[in-house]
Amino acid sequence: MGVGDELVKLSEFLKDPDNRAAFSGHGHARPAMTAAGIDWSEFPPNFVDTLEKVLPDDMGIVSGVNVNLRRLTAADKSKIVQFPV
Amino acid sequence: MGETRSLPKTPPSRFGSASACLHTAIEVMFQPFLDASRRFLSHPKIAALYPEYLITLHCIVRSSVPLMEVALDRAESMADSDPVAGELTTYLAAHIEEERGHDQWILDDLERLGVERGDVLARLPSPTVAALVGSQYYWALHCHPVALLGYLMVSEGYPVAASLVEELVERTGYPRDCFRMLAEHAELDPHHGDELDQLLDSLPLSEDLESLVGLSAMSTVGFMARCLEEVVDGAATALTPAPTHD
Numbered sequence A: 001m002g003v004g005d006e007l008v009k010l011s012e013f014l015k016d017p018d019n020r021a022a023f024s025g026h027g028h029a030r031p032a033m034t035a036a037g038i039d040w041s042e043f044p045p046n047f048v049d050t051l052e053k054v055l056p057d058d059m060g061i062v063s064g065v066n067v068n069l070r071r072l073t074a075a076d077k078s079k080i081v082q083f084p085v
Numbered sequence B: 001m002g003e004t005r006s007l008p009k010t011p012p013s014r015f016g017s018a019s020a021c022l023h024t025a026i027e028v029m030f031q032p033f034l035d036a037s038r039r040f041l042s043h044p045k046i047a048a049l050y051p052e053y054l055i056t057l058h059c060i061v062r063s064s065v066p067l068m069e070v071a072l073d074r075a076e077s078m079a080d081s082d083p084v085a086g087e088l089t090t091y092l093a094a095h096i097e098e099e100r101g102h103d104q105w106i107l108d109d110l111e112r113l114g115v116e117r118g119d120v121l122a123r124l125p126s127p128t129v130a131a132l133v134g135s136q137y138y139w140a141l142h143c144h145p146v147a148l149l150g151y152l153m154v155s156e157g158y159p160v161a162a163s164l165v166e167e168l169v170e171r172t173g174y175p176r177d178c179f180r181m182l183a184e185h186a187e188l189d190p191h192h193g194d195e196l197d198q199l200l201d202s203l204p205l206s207e208d209l210e211s212l213v214g215l216s217a218m219s220t221v222g223f224m225a226r227c228l229e230e231v232v233d234g235a236a237t238a239l240t241p242a243p244t245h246d
Helices: A005-014 A017-023 A030-035 A046-053 B017-028 B030-040 B046-061 B064-078 B084-098 B102-112 B116-122 B127-142 B144-155 B162-172 B180-202 B207-237
Strands: none
Touching: A005 A017, A005 A030, A005 B030, A017 B030, A017 B180, A030 A046, A030 B144, A046 B017, A046 B207, B017 B180, B017 B207, B030 B046, B030 B162, B030 B207, B046 B102, B046 B127, B046 B162, B064 B084, B064 B102, B064 B127, B064 B144, B064 B207, B084 B144, B084 B180, B102 B116, B102 B207, B127 B207, B144 B207, B162 B180
16 A cells, blocks of 8 residues: 555545544544554655644635545646646 | 755655655645636636636735745844754745746736726735735744745646646637736746755755645645635626737
8 A cells, every 4th residue: 555545545534524523633633544544654744744734624625525635647737727926 | 046055955754855745745635726727717707717817816926025025034034043044045035036026917917908907906805815825924924934935835836837828828719918927937937846846855844844834835725726716706797808909
């Protein structure tokens, strides 16, 4: 298993609002993932810590319909309507 | 981009370099931004949405240089005792000059579309734009100015594709000279993104600072997605301007 496989599992896990609630908050993510059979050691440590902070639904960054954690393909990148700052 | 002082590199973890970890964090959050982009590009009123997108872009970009100047001031005040801040001063001083005046490019594009500058400047920015930019001011002033690299990486590390600019020209039917801002950045930003990668990988970032950059980046993706969603959601009231011709 690699990071891609674990991201797929994490995406499925986070589609459930109860799971998102269990995941959010300082120090909650790793135990929640372990309980769900997700090998969080595949993720960069800072990624997990940061995801805990941005995950609450009221942040609007991750929601049940939008959880699709994966790396971007070249085709994805060519279709980003970017805000070039 | 000016040359950067030599600093001991943070050794890559088994997860890769600092920039590789940041790209992972950014990309896994990107789906809402991709979805909003798809809605924008496939919208039947894209000709009306494009000026609205530029107006939102102007709301964001007019803060770019002031924001970097605030981060530079803060980095300079910390530089004597903070090597990360010291390295940032070199980068930001150069990047401010590279970005200066780009807000005017947007106003020029809008003017060619027939949208008056005064009307653009009179538009109240949305709370989402304020949250996007305002969070960067907060992190720069009250945490560490290195946070700004997360914001810049989302934008410059994932630049507008030249093919997308062509698609917009075709889909909207507007003259090509209404797309200068995007066309210039399609050319410039791949280089700026590479520079950001190199800078991040040269900085002696602590775990806390690496997390801060990641938090800045991941929230930037979310806020930018919402900014674009707001543009698309405004389609019902968006007016299609009449481009001016020289």
